[in-house]
Amino acid sequence: MTMVTLTIDGHSIEVSAGATILEAARKAHIYIATLCSHPDLPPAKGSAAMPAVYQGARKIENAQPEKAGEGCGLCVVEVEGQANLVESCATVVEEGMVVVTSSARIQARRREKLMSIMARHPHACLTCAQQEGCSRTQCSANVPEKERCCPQFGHCELQNVANHVGILPATPKWDPTDCAAIRSHPLFERDDNLCIGCTRCVRACRDLRGIGALGFVVDAGGRVQVGTVADSLEASGCRFCTACVEVCPTGALSDKGVGPGKREEGLVPCKAACPARIDVPGYVRMIARGRRDAAHAIIREKVPLAGVLGRVCMHPCEEACRRGQVNQPIAICALKRYAADGAPGRWKPAGRRAPDTGKNVAVVGAGPAGLTTAFYLRKKGHAVTVFEAQSQAGGMLRFGIPEYRLPRPVLDAELQSIWDAGVEFKPNQTLGQDFTIERLRQNGYEAVFLGVGAQLSRRIPLEGCNLPDVLWGVDFLRQVARGQKVRLKENVVVIGGGNVAVDVALTALRCGARKVSLACLESEEEMPANVWGIEGAAAEGVNILTCWGP
Template identity: 35%
Template sequence: MVTSSILILFLLGLTAASVLAVASRVLHVEEDPRIAKVEGCFPGANCGGCGYPGCSAAAGAIVQGKAGPEICVAGGAEIAENIALIMGVDAAFKEPKIANNICTGGSRANLLFDYEGVEDCRAEALLYGGEKTCGLGCIGLGSCVKVCGFDAIRLNDDGIPVVDMNVCRSCGKCADVCPTGAIRISGMTMDLLHLNKIDDCLAPCMQKCPAQIDVRTYIHQMKLGDMRGALLTIKERNPLPLAVGRLCPAPCETICRRNIADDGVAIHSLHRFVADWEMNSGSRLKLDCNPATGHKVAIIGGGPAGLSCAYFLRRIGHEPVIFEKREQIGGMMKGIIPEYRLPAKVVDWEVQSILDLGVDVHTGVEFGKDITIKSLEEEGYEAIFIATGAWKVPALKLENIEAEGVVDAITFLDQVGKSITDLKGRKVVVIGDTNTAMDVVRSAARLGCDVTSLIDCIQRKMSANKNEVKRAAELGSDLKFLTRPTRILAEDGKVRGIEYCEVQYDDPKKATGIPKPVEGTETVIDADLIVVATTRMIDTTPFMDEDGASCFAINKKTGGIEADTLSLQTKYPNVFVGGEVHSGRSILIQAVADGRRAARGIHHFITEGAIPEPKNPQLRVIPETILKNMAVTYTIPKIKVPEISVEERRFTFKEEVKGSIVYEAARKEGSRCLRCGLTCYDAEAGAEYAQDADVQKFSELDKE
C-alpha cells in the first residue's frame, strides 16, 4: 500500500515536471539584458518612491520606454547619466526634492487629552483626530521615522521630526503616512512659487505679509547665527530684502501676537539687518537656479514687480527678458524715492543680484511704441508680464492749474539734485496725504524752503506711513490736516499763492465719510511752487488700440488693469500684469508679491498650458489664529533703532535717517519672537536673557 502511494506520487511529480519543462520552452521569453544592467545602476533601496514596486520593476519600465533614466528618487544625477548611457538616450534634468516639516509647535500646542493608544500617528488620528488643539500639527509618534528607508528623519526633544536634507531621497513615504500633512515633499520650484494655504502652519505675521515671508523661520535662523540660512529664507519670497527692509510699512508687526503681551517684534528691523549682512560682507550669496528650459518670457517694466517676476522665473529655469522705458532699471526705487530713505547704492546692489542670475535687460525701450504684444509674440516670447507702474499724477481741477510753478510730485522728486538743487527763500505748498507727498515735503525742507502741506483728512486716515508723516513734521514742515485747496492764485502766468478751505467729516469723532468744505474758512497763503501729490495712476496710453479704446479691462476703483486675483492673468491668456499697473498706487512689498504670483501663473501657463487653481488659498487672516490671551513668561524691551539727528537730516540727502543695528541687539530682539504656529507659541521666548537687568517676568510686573 505504501509502496503504491509512493509510486503514484513519483509518477505525478514526474508528469508535472515534464509539463513544466515543455511549458518553459514554449512560453519562455528572453529577458532584455539591459534590465539587469539598469537595475545594477540603482542603489537597491526598493523604496517605491518612483511609483514602481521595487528597483527591478523600475528597470523594466525604463527599458520598455515607460519611464525615463532619471526615475530613481534615491539616486542622483550620476545614476541617471549611467542609465541614460546604457539606454543610449539623454537624461532629463530632474529637480531635487526633499521632505520638510511645516510644524514647529511640538509640545507648545495645548493638549486635549493624554493619548495612551498604539504608538502610530495614523492610529491616533483615525481614532481621536489627534490629541492637540492644532489640527494640522505634528502628532509626534514618529510614523514618518519608522517608514523612512534612508534614516533621513529623527524626532527631536519636542517630538518633532527633523529631516536631514543631505540624506533624504524624496521617496514620499513619510508624507504618505503623515495623517495631518505636517510632513510634505517639495523642491525649489514648489518652494519659490508656493502660495499660502489655510492648511499651512501660518503665524499671523506670515498671513498678513503680502509676500508671505516666513518670518518665524528667518528670525530663528538669525538668532542661531545662521545668517546665510536666514537670507535664503527671506529670498524664497522676496528678492528685494534691502529695499523692503527700508521702505515696508510692516503690516506684519501690527498683527504680531507679541502685541497682546507687550510690544510687537521689530520684524522690519530684523529683516533689514539680515539683508544688510550680505551687502556689508561684500560678497553675494550664491542662489541656485535650474537649468534653462528654453521658455522665453518678456517683462515690461524694470521696477520691483518686474524684477521680482524675472527673479522667480529665472531661478526655476525660464528665460526672462526685461524691457525698460528709462535708461536705468529699478523703477521708483531708482531716482524717485529719496536716498535718505533708499540709497542708490543699495538699489544698485539689489538689482545686480537679480541680473547676475542671468536676466537680460533692454533699456530705452518703450512699450506701445518700440515693442508691442504682437511684436513680442512674433519674437518667440511665450508669455508677457506687464509691470509698468503708476507714474501719472492726475491734474487737479483748480483755477490756474496750468500756471508756471505747479508741478507733479514725480517730476519734482526726479529733478531734486538735478534742476532743483536749492529752494532757500521759496514758499512751497504740497497737496496730498500720500507717502509720495511726504517724500516731497521732506525733500523740500532739506533744500531750505518753507513747506506747507495741505492734507484733506485727519492724520490716522492718511495713506502715508505714520513714520513718514512724523519725520516730515520733525523738519518743521507745516502739516495742515483737514484742509483742501480751492484755487491757485497766479500773476502773469506764474504761481503767487494758493487758497484753501477747512473740511470736516459728517461725524468728526468717528471720522466717517468724505470730508466736506466748511463755509467761511477760506484762507490764502503765499506760494511760488505748488507740488501735486494726491495720488498716482497708470498711464493707459500704451494700452489703447487704434480707435482709442483700452485693450484691457480697467478697474474703476483702482484704475489698474483687471486680472485674475491669484494668477494675475488678463483676458489674454499669455499676458499677465502686476504691481501698480494692476493694483493702483500701493506699497513696495505688494509689487514684490505680485511678481511672484505672476511668475507662478506664467510658469504653469508656459509648461502646462493651464494654470491650476490653488487649493485652500489663504486669502485673509485665519480667525482661529487671532488669540485674545497669552501666557508669556518674559518681557523684553523692544529694540530702539538708531537715527541721525533732525539737524543732520536738514543737510543731507545721502545719509539714511534710520541706521543699522548690531548682531547682539538683533539677536536679543529676535528672542522676543514667540515662534508662533497656527495657534501655538513659545511662552518661554527670551529665557536666555532672563538675567539681564532690563528683562522681567510678567508675574513680577503684576506685583508692581
C-alpha cells in the same frame, strides 16, 4: 554612531543606541498611546517638582516633595523576557529586544491608567452617544453645561487616546472643580479645570525654552497639579512664546484669536499680512541663531529686493504681529534690512536655479513687478530679457522713492544680483516706439509680461493748478531723482496727507526750502500716510496742517 536592531510587533527596526522604545516605535510609525510624552520634550518620568505652584491666586504646596514626575503610564508595552509591563517612554532599546505593543494585558493596564486620568477631566463628551454628530450649540443628552464639549472637541489629543484605548464602564463621573480659568492673558487662555497633570507645558517651558515659568507639585491626594511658579505669569518670567500651548493635549491651554480653519493665519499673522507671504518667523529665527545669510536666503525665496524692502516696506506684518499684544511688535522690517545688509552674496549658495528650459520670456518694465517676475522666471530656468524705457532699472524705486530713504548703492547692488542670475537688461527701449509686442513674438519670445507701472500723479483740476510754481508730487520726486535742477521758493506748501506727500515735503526741505507745510483734509489720526512717516516729517520741521480743505 552605534545602531541597535530590535523587533516591535514583528517589524525589525534599527535605531540609534540610547533611543527609547517609544522613539523607535515612532520612527517605524507604530502608534503607542501616550499623553505625557512628546517628541520634542524629555520624558515626564523623573522630572523634578516645585515646592509650590499657583493656579491664579490659589497657592498649592507640594505635599509629597520626595516624589518626582511619573508620567501618564499609558505607553506600557511587553518586552520578551520581562515579567512586568514596562513604560516605553522611559525604557532604552537593547540589541535583539522583542517588543509587543498590543495585548489583552496591555489594553487592561492602559484602560486602568486612563480611568484615573478621566476622573479629573470632563469626559461626558467622550462617552456621549451623540458625540459623532454633536453641534456643540445644543445638548439633547442634557449634559450639565460645565461638562459639555469644549472647543477642542474633534481636535483633542485626549479624545483620540480615549477612542484608541477605550473607556472602562467603571470610570467615575467627573466631579466639577472650581479651578482658575484665566482669559485675560495676552495670546492664550488657561483653564486649570481641563488640566490632566501631564506636565508637557512644564517641560516645554523649562527644558525646551529654558524659562521655567511653569512647574508642578503633588498634592495631598497624590494628584499632579500644574501652575505658575509665582502668582502670575508675568511674575514667573513667562515670555508668552506659547510653546506650552502647542504641546497641551487637552485644551487647558489654548490660543486666542484663532478662528476655525484659520490656524496658521491666526498664529502667524505676520506672514498672512505680508503681501509677498514671506516666511517671517523663519528668517527671524535664523537671525536669532546668528545665521544672517540663511535669513537673507529665506527672504529671497519670495522677493529679490530684500535690502530695498528692509528700508521702504510699510511693514503691515508689524501691525499684525501678536507680540504687540504683550509689549511691542517684533521689528520685522529692520531685521529684514539687517539680514540683507550682511556679507554680499553669502546667501547665493542657498539659491537654486532649475536647468535651462529653452523658453524665452520678455518682461516690459524694470520696476518692482518686472524685476521680481524676471528673477523668479530665471530661477525656473527660462531665458528672460527686461526692456526698460529709462536708462536705468528700478522704476519707482529709483525715480519715485527719495534717495534719503533708499540709497542708490543699495538698489544698484540688488539689481546686480538679478543681472548676475542671468537676466538680460535692455535700457532705453520704449514699448510702441522701439518695439511692439508683435515684434517680440516674432523674435522668439514665447511669453510677455507687462509691468509698465503707474507713474503719473493724481491730478485734480483745481483753479491755478497750472501756474509755474505748482508742481505735482510724483513729477517733482522724479525730477529730483534724475538730478534735474528744481527751483523752489522759501515757503512751500504740500497738499495731501499720504506717503507721497510726506516724501515730497521732506524732499523739499532737502532741496533748499526753508519752511515746508503739509496741509490735508484728514485729521492726524485719519491721514493715510504711515504714522512713522508723519512723525518723522514733524521731527524734521514740517508743519502738519490737518483738517484743511479748499
